[in-house]
Amino acid sequence: MKARVYVTLKPTVLDPQGQTIRSALHGLGHKSITEVRQGKYFDIALAPGAAREQTIQEIETIAHEVLSNPVIEEYRVEIID
Amino acid sequence: MKARVYVTLKPTVLDPQGQTIRSALHGLGHKSITEVRQGKYFDIALAPGAAREQTIQEIETIAHEVLSNPVIEEYRVEIID
Numbered sequence: 001m002k003a004r005v006y007v008t009l010k011p012t013v014l015d016p017q018g019q020t021i022r023s024a025l026h027g028l029g030h031k032s033i034t035e036v037r038q039g040k041y042f043d044i045a046l047a048p049g050a051a052r053e054q055t056i057q058e059i060e061t062i063a064h065e066v067l068s069n070p071v072i073e074e075y076r077v078e079i080i081d
Numbered sequence: 082m083k084a085r086v087y088v089t090l091k092p093t094v095l096d097p098q099g100q101t102i103r104s105a106l107h108g109l110g111h112k113s114i115t116e117v118r119q120g121k122y123f124d125i126a127l128a129p130g131a132a133r134e135q136t137i138q139e140i141e142t143i144a145h146e147v148l149s150n151p152v153i154e155e156y157r158v159e160i161i162d
Contacts, residue, residue: 006122021123021148030143032136035126041087042102045116055113062111067102 001046001055002080005063008039013072042067082127082136083161086144089120094153123148 009015018036025033044062046055059077068075090096099117106114125143127136140158149156 008124018123025143025147028147030139032128032131032139033125033143034128035124037124038121039124040119040121042099043089043116043118043120044114047113047115050113058111058113062106062114066106066109 001048001050001052003044003046003055003059004078004080005042005044005059005067006039006076006078007041007063007068007073008037008075009072010074082129082131082133084125084127084136084140085159085161086123086125086140086148087120087157087159088122088144088149088154089118089156090153091155 015037018038021038022033022036025036044059046059056077056079059079063075063077064070096118099119102119103114103117106117125140127140137158137160140160144156144158145151
């Protein structure tokens, strides 16, 4: 079973890294870019045989407690197969 | 118009960050995790009114030349709307 966890800054939180990329792109002539926000994702492979419901619950826990900072970030869990 | 560019290490390239996360999760008792690989993504907003085909081409160029390192990374472009 595979899962993917997307972690991104909350929309209300400033993203200086994204702003820097946007400025760099403008400098390179890509003037049509109005905003860039960066996020990260984690592809997680799990040992086969675990109960599906329990695994989803475990991934949710990991995403909330380890992979993201709930104060400034939000996450989304996607089960791939 | 919005686009998202996913950048990840090629499958043949070692991902020490992912391995560290995997070890940390094992240490926290999540023994069913067999592999973790980390990637990043960029949400890019574009000024409205640009020709769709041309914009897709521009995003492809940006992904290839700026956002990813083609030697060790691969990218995928997704047009959101």
